[in-house]
Amino acid sequence: MSSxxxxxxxxxxxxxxxxxxxxxxxxxxxxxxxxxxxxLAGQYSIEVIDLLERPQLARGEQIVAIPTLERRLPEPVRKxxxxxxxxxxxxxxxxxxxxx
Amino acid sequence: xxxxxxxxxxxxxxxxxxxxGLPAGRTTLLTGGAGCGKTLLATEFLVRGAQRGEPxxxxxxEETSEExxxxxxxFGWDLPALQAEGKLAVDYVRVDREQIDMTGDFDxxxxxxxxxxxxxxxxxxxxVIDTLEVLFSALDxxxxxxxxxxxLFSWLKHKGVTSIVTAESGDGPLTRHGLEEYVADCVISLxxxxxxxxxxxxxxxxxxxxxxxxxNEFPFVIGSAGFSVxxxxxxxxxxxxxxxxxxxxxxxxxxxxGKAGWYRGSVTVVSGDSGTGKTTFAASFADxxxxxxxxxxxxxxxxxxxxxARNMASVGLRLDRWIEAGLLQVQASRPTEIGLERHLTTxxxxxxxxxxxxxxxxxxxxxTALGGGVAIKALLMRIxxxxxxxxxxxxxxxxxxxxxxDTSMSSLIDNFVQLRALEHSAQRHRSLYIQKARGMAHxxxxxxxxxxxxxxxxxxxxxxxxx
Numbered sequence: 077m078s079s080x081x082x083x084x085x086x087x088x089x090x091x092x093x094x095x096x097x098x099x100x101x102x103x104x105x106x107x108x109x110x111x112x113x114x115x116l117a118g119q120y121s122i123e124v125i126d127l128l129e130r131p132q133l134a135r136g137e138q139i140v141a142i143p144t145l146e147r148r149l150p151e152p153v154r155k156x157x158x159x160x161x162x163x164x165x166x167x168x169x170x171x172x173x174x175x176x
Numbered sequence: 177x178x179x180x181x182x183x184x185x186x187x188x189x190x191x192x193x194x195x196x197g198l199p200a201g202r203t204t205l206l207t208g209g210a211g212c213g214k215t216l217l218a219t220e221f222l223v224r225g226a227q228r229g230e231p232x233x234x235x236x237x238e239e240t241s242e243e244x245x246x247x248x249x250x251f252g253w254d255l256p257a258l259q260a261e262g263k264l265a266v267d268y269v270r271v272d273r274e275q276i277d278m279t280g281d282f283d284x285x286x287x288x289x290x291x292x293x294x295x296x297x298x299x300x301x302x303x304v305i306d307t308l309e310v311l312f313s314a315l316d317x318x319x320x321x322x323x324x325x326x327x328l329f330s331w332l333k334h335k336g337v338t339s340i341v342t343a344e345s346g347d348g349p350l351t352r353h354g355l356e357e358y359v360a361d362c363v364i365s366l367x368x369x370x371x372x373x374x375x376x377x378x379x380x381x382x383x384x385x386x387x388x389x390x391x392n393e394f395p396f397v398i399g400s401a402g403f404s405v406x407x408x409x410x411x412x413x414x415x416x417x418x419x420x421x422x423x424x425x426x427x428x429x430x431x432x433x434g435k436a437g438w439y440r441g442s443v444t445v446v447s448g449d450s451g452t453g454k455t456t457f458a459a460s461f462a463d464x465x466x467x468x469x470x471x472x473x474x475x476x477x478x479x480x481x482x483x484x485a486r487n488m489a490s491v492g493l494r495l496d497r498w499i500e501a502g503l504l505q506v507q508a509s510r511p512t513e514i515g516l517e518r519h520l521t522t523x524x525x526x527x528x529x530x531x532x533x534x535x536x537x538x539x540x541x542x543x544t545a546l547g548g549g550v551a552i553k554a555l556l557m558r559i560x561x562x563x564x565x566x567x568x569x570x571x572x573x574x575x576x577x578x579x580x581x582d583t584s585m586s587s588l589i590d591n592f593v594q595l596r597a598l599e600h601s602a603q604r605h606r607s608l609y610i611q612k613a614r615g616m617a618h619x620x621x622x623x624x625x626x627x628x629x630x631x632x633x634x635x636x637x638x639x640x641x642x643x
Contacts, residue, residue: 093286095285095286095288095289100281100282100283104280107280127285127286127289128289131289131290131292131293132293134286134289134290134293135267135290135293138269138270139286139289139290140269140271140284140286140287140290140311141282141283141284141285141286141287141315142282142283142284142285142286143282144286145279154277156277156278156279157277157278157279157282157315158278158279158280158281158282159279159280159281159282160279160280161279161280161281162278162279162280165277165278165279165280166277166279168277169277169279
């Protein structure tokens with residue numbers, strides 16, 4: 077199941093791994109919401125996973141750095157790390173071409 | 177730092193050279209180049225811990241749990257079993273550079289959470305992180321990494337676990353990324369050098385807070401049971417001193433010693449030129465032990481078991497029957513250059529496996545002649561030290577050297593028997609004398625001897641000794 081990154085009706089499934097509510101995780105979530113609203117309005121879902129509550133997932137999902145954003149859909153799965161403040165890097169990382 | 181405790185690792189020899197073990201509750205940095213044995217030593221630290229009731233966590237960056245288990249299975253370490261018993265937790269951390277894009281500030285809390293989880297799962301007392309270097313190649317932000325690693329080390333300390341962190345050694349500083357700056361308590365460096373075509377492994381305690389550690393490098397070997405460090409400086413004079421006598425197997429030699437043999441637990445070197453009968457003396461000793469019903473381990477480095485049995489049959493020593501009876505264990509192998517260290521650990525392992533009363537190494541010269549003298553001598557000394565502690569009586573044969581190097585481990589050798597071939601009246605005569613026999617009023621005479629079909633026969637004293 078590999079769908080090309082089109083602007084069509086596909087759903088983006090994103091997961092943000094954090095560890096507690098730190099300024100960095102709050103910033104990451106805010107940055108993510110902003111980018112998604114700008115580029116993927118109406119076709120994305122964000123799940124925030126707090127690894128302090130679900131530590132097993134850190135192992136299972138191979139999380140090392142916090143915050144980590146995981147693009148679960150569309151495949152292939154991609155991971156990017158950091159507070160998502162560098163919008164251009166986020167767009168590249170998520171394979172969303174930056175606006176010209 | 178007066179209160180710094182040690183955590184006995186259980187790794188052979190390591191606790192001796194660290195004066196009791198690694199700093200308990202602290203982090204030790206283990207550095208070395210590729211293939212030095214870092215992962216192996218770190219893994220053994222966990223295995224020995226698990227065996228002595230200290231569960232451990234292995235956080236592996238380079239090998240999966242399965243790969244690690246396979247790699248160490250040959251040492252008899254069953255990692256999956258330890259995991260199943262809750263004595264070991266292994267977490268393989270996959271850091272895939274191509275998957276990771278950096279988009280801003282981050283920390284390594286994910287790593288901390290995983291480590292904390294694993295520690296809690298088994299109630300870990302020991303932790304190994306192998307190797308942190310991987311993070312530097314995967315994550316661009318070196319400054320952030322450094323501050324996170326600093327935090328990691330203090331977090332480990334706070335957790336109270338005794339840990340080993342491995343790192344690649346660099347060209348200039350100790351480690352490629354200068355990790356030694358953060359680990360203040362203990363730094364150990366491993367080295368694997370090839371010297372005169374012989375591989376020598378060394379371990380060095382670079383830093384050990386609150387401890388009068390030796391500053392020397394120590395040779396170590398990786399044997400079939402794991403690590404073994406050779407602490408040359410720690411030769412105690414604590415060997416048991418038995419007054420029990422063990423016959424030499426040559427009645428004439430017994431009488432030259434003035435007693436019914438040499439002492440149990442003593443080490444004898446029989447030295448002489450090629451063809452003087454060194455092996456025959458060693459075999460006589462082995463034969464006599466077996467005839468008394470004792471067990472003998474014979475390590476033959478120049479002859480096969482069959483050659484030895486055949487050749488000795490010509491002087492009336494029927495070794496084959498002792499082999500059949502299970503009393504005589506002959507291990508024939510050639511000290512090929514690369515396998516030197518392994519041969520020496522073989523002694524150790526065979527003694528542990530068979531509990532022999534007497535041991536023969538025939539000859540030890542093949543080792544010392546191959547170069548790398550200091551390390552090999554140290555290994556031989558370790559073997560001798562070990563045999564003495566086990567109260568195993570040993571005979572070592574040695575090809576005489578003009579530079580006297582065969583006497584260089586003299587301090588550990590109790591008895592020294594010199595064999596000579598003298599040419600006299602167009603005939604070659606064999607003779608011997610006892611250069612040294614500790615605790616014995618031995619003969620000072622040079623005596624001729626013959627190899628007969630009844631064994632070695634010591635003849636009357638030579639009247640004029642020639643050099």
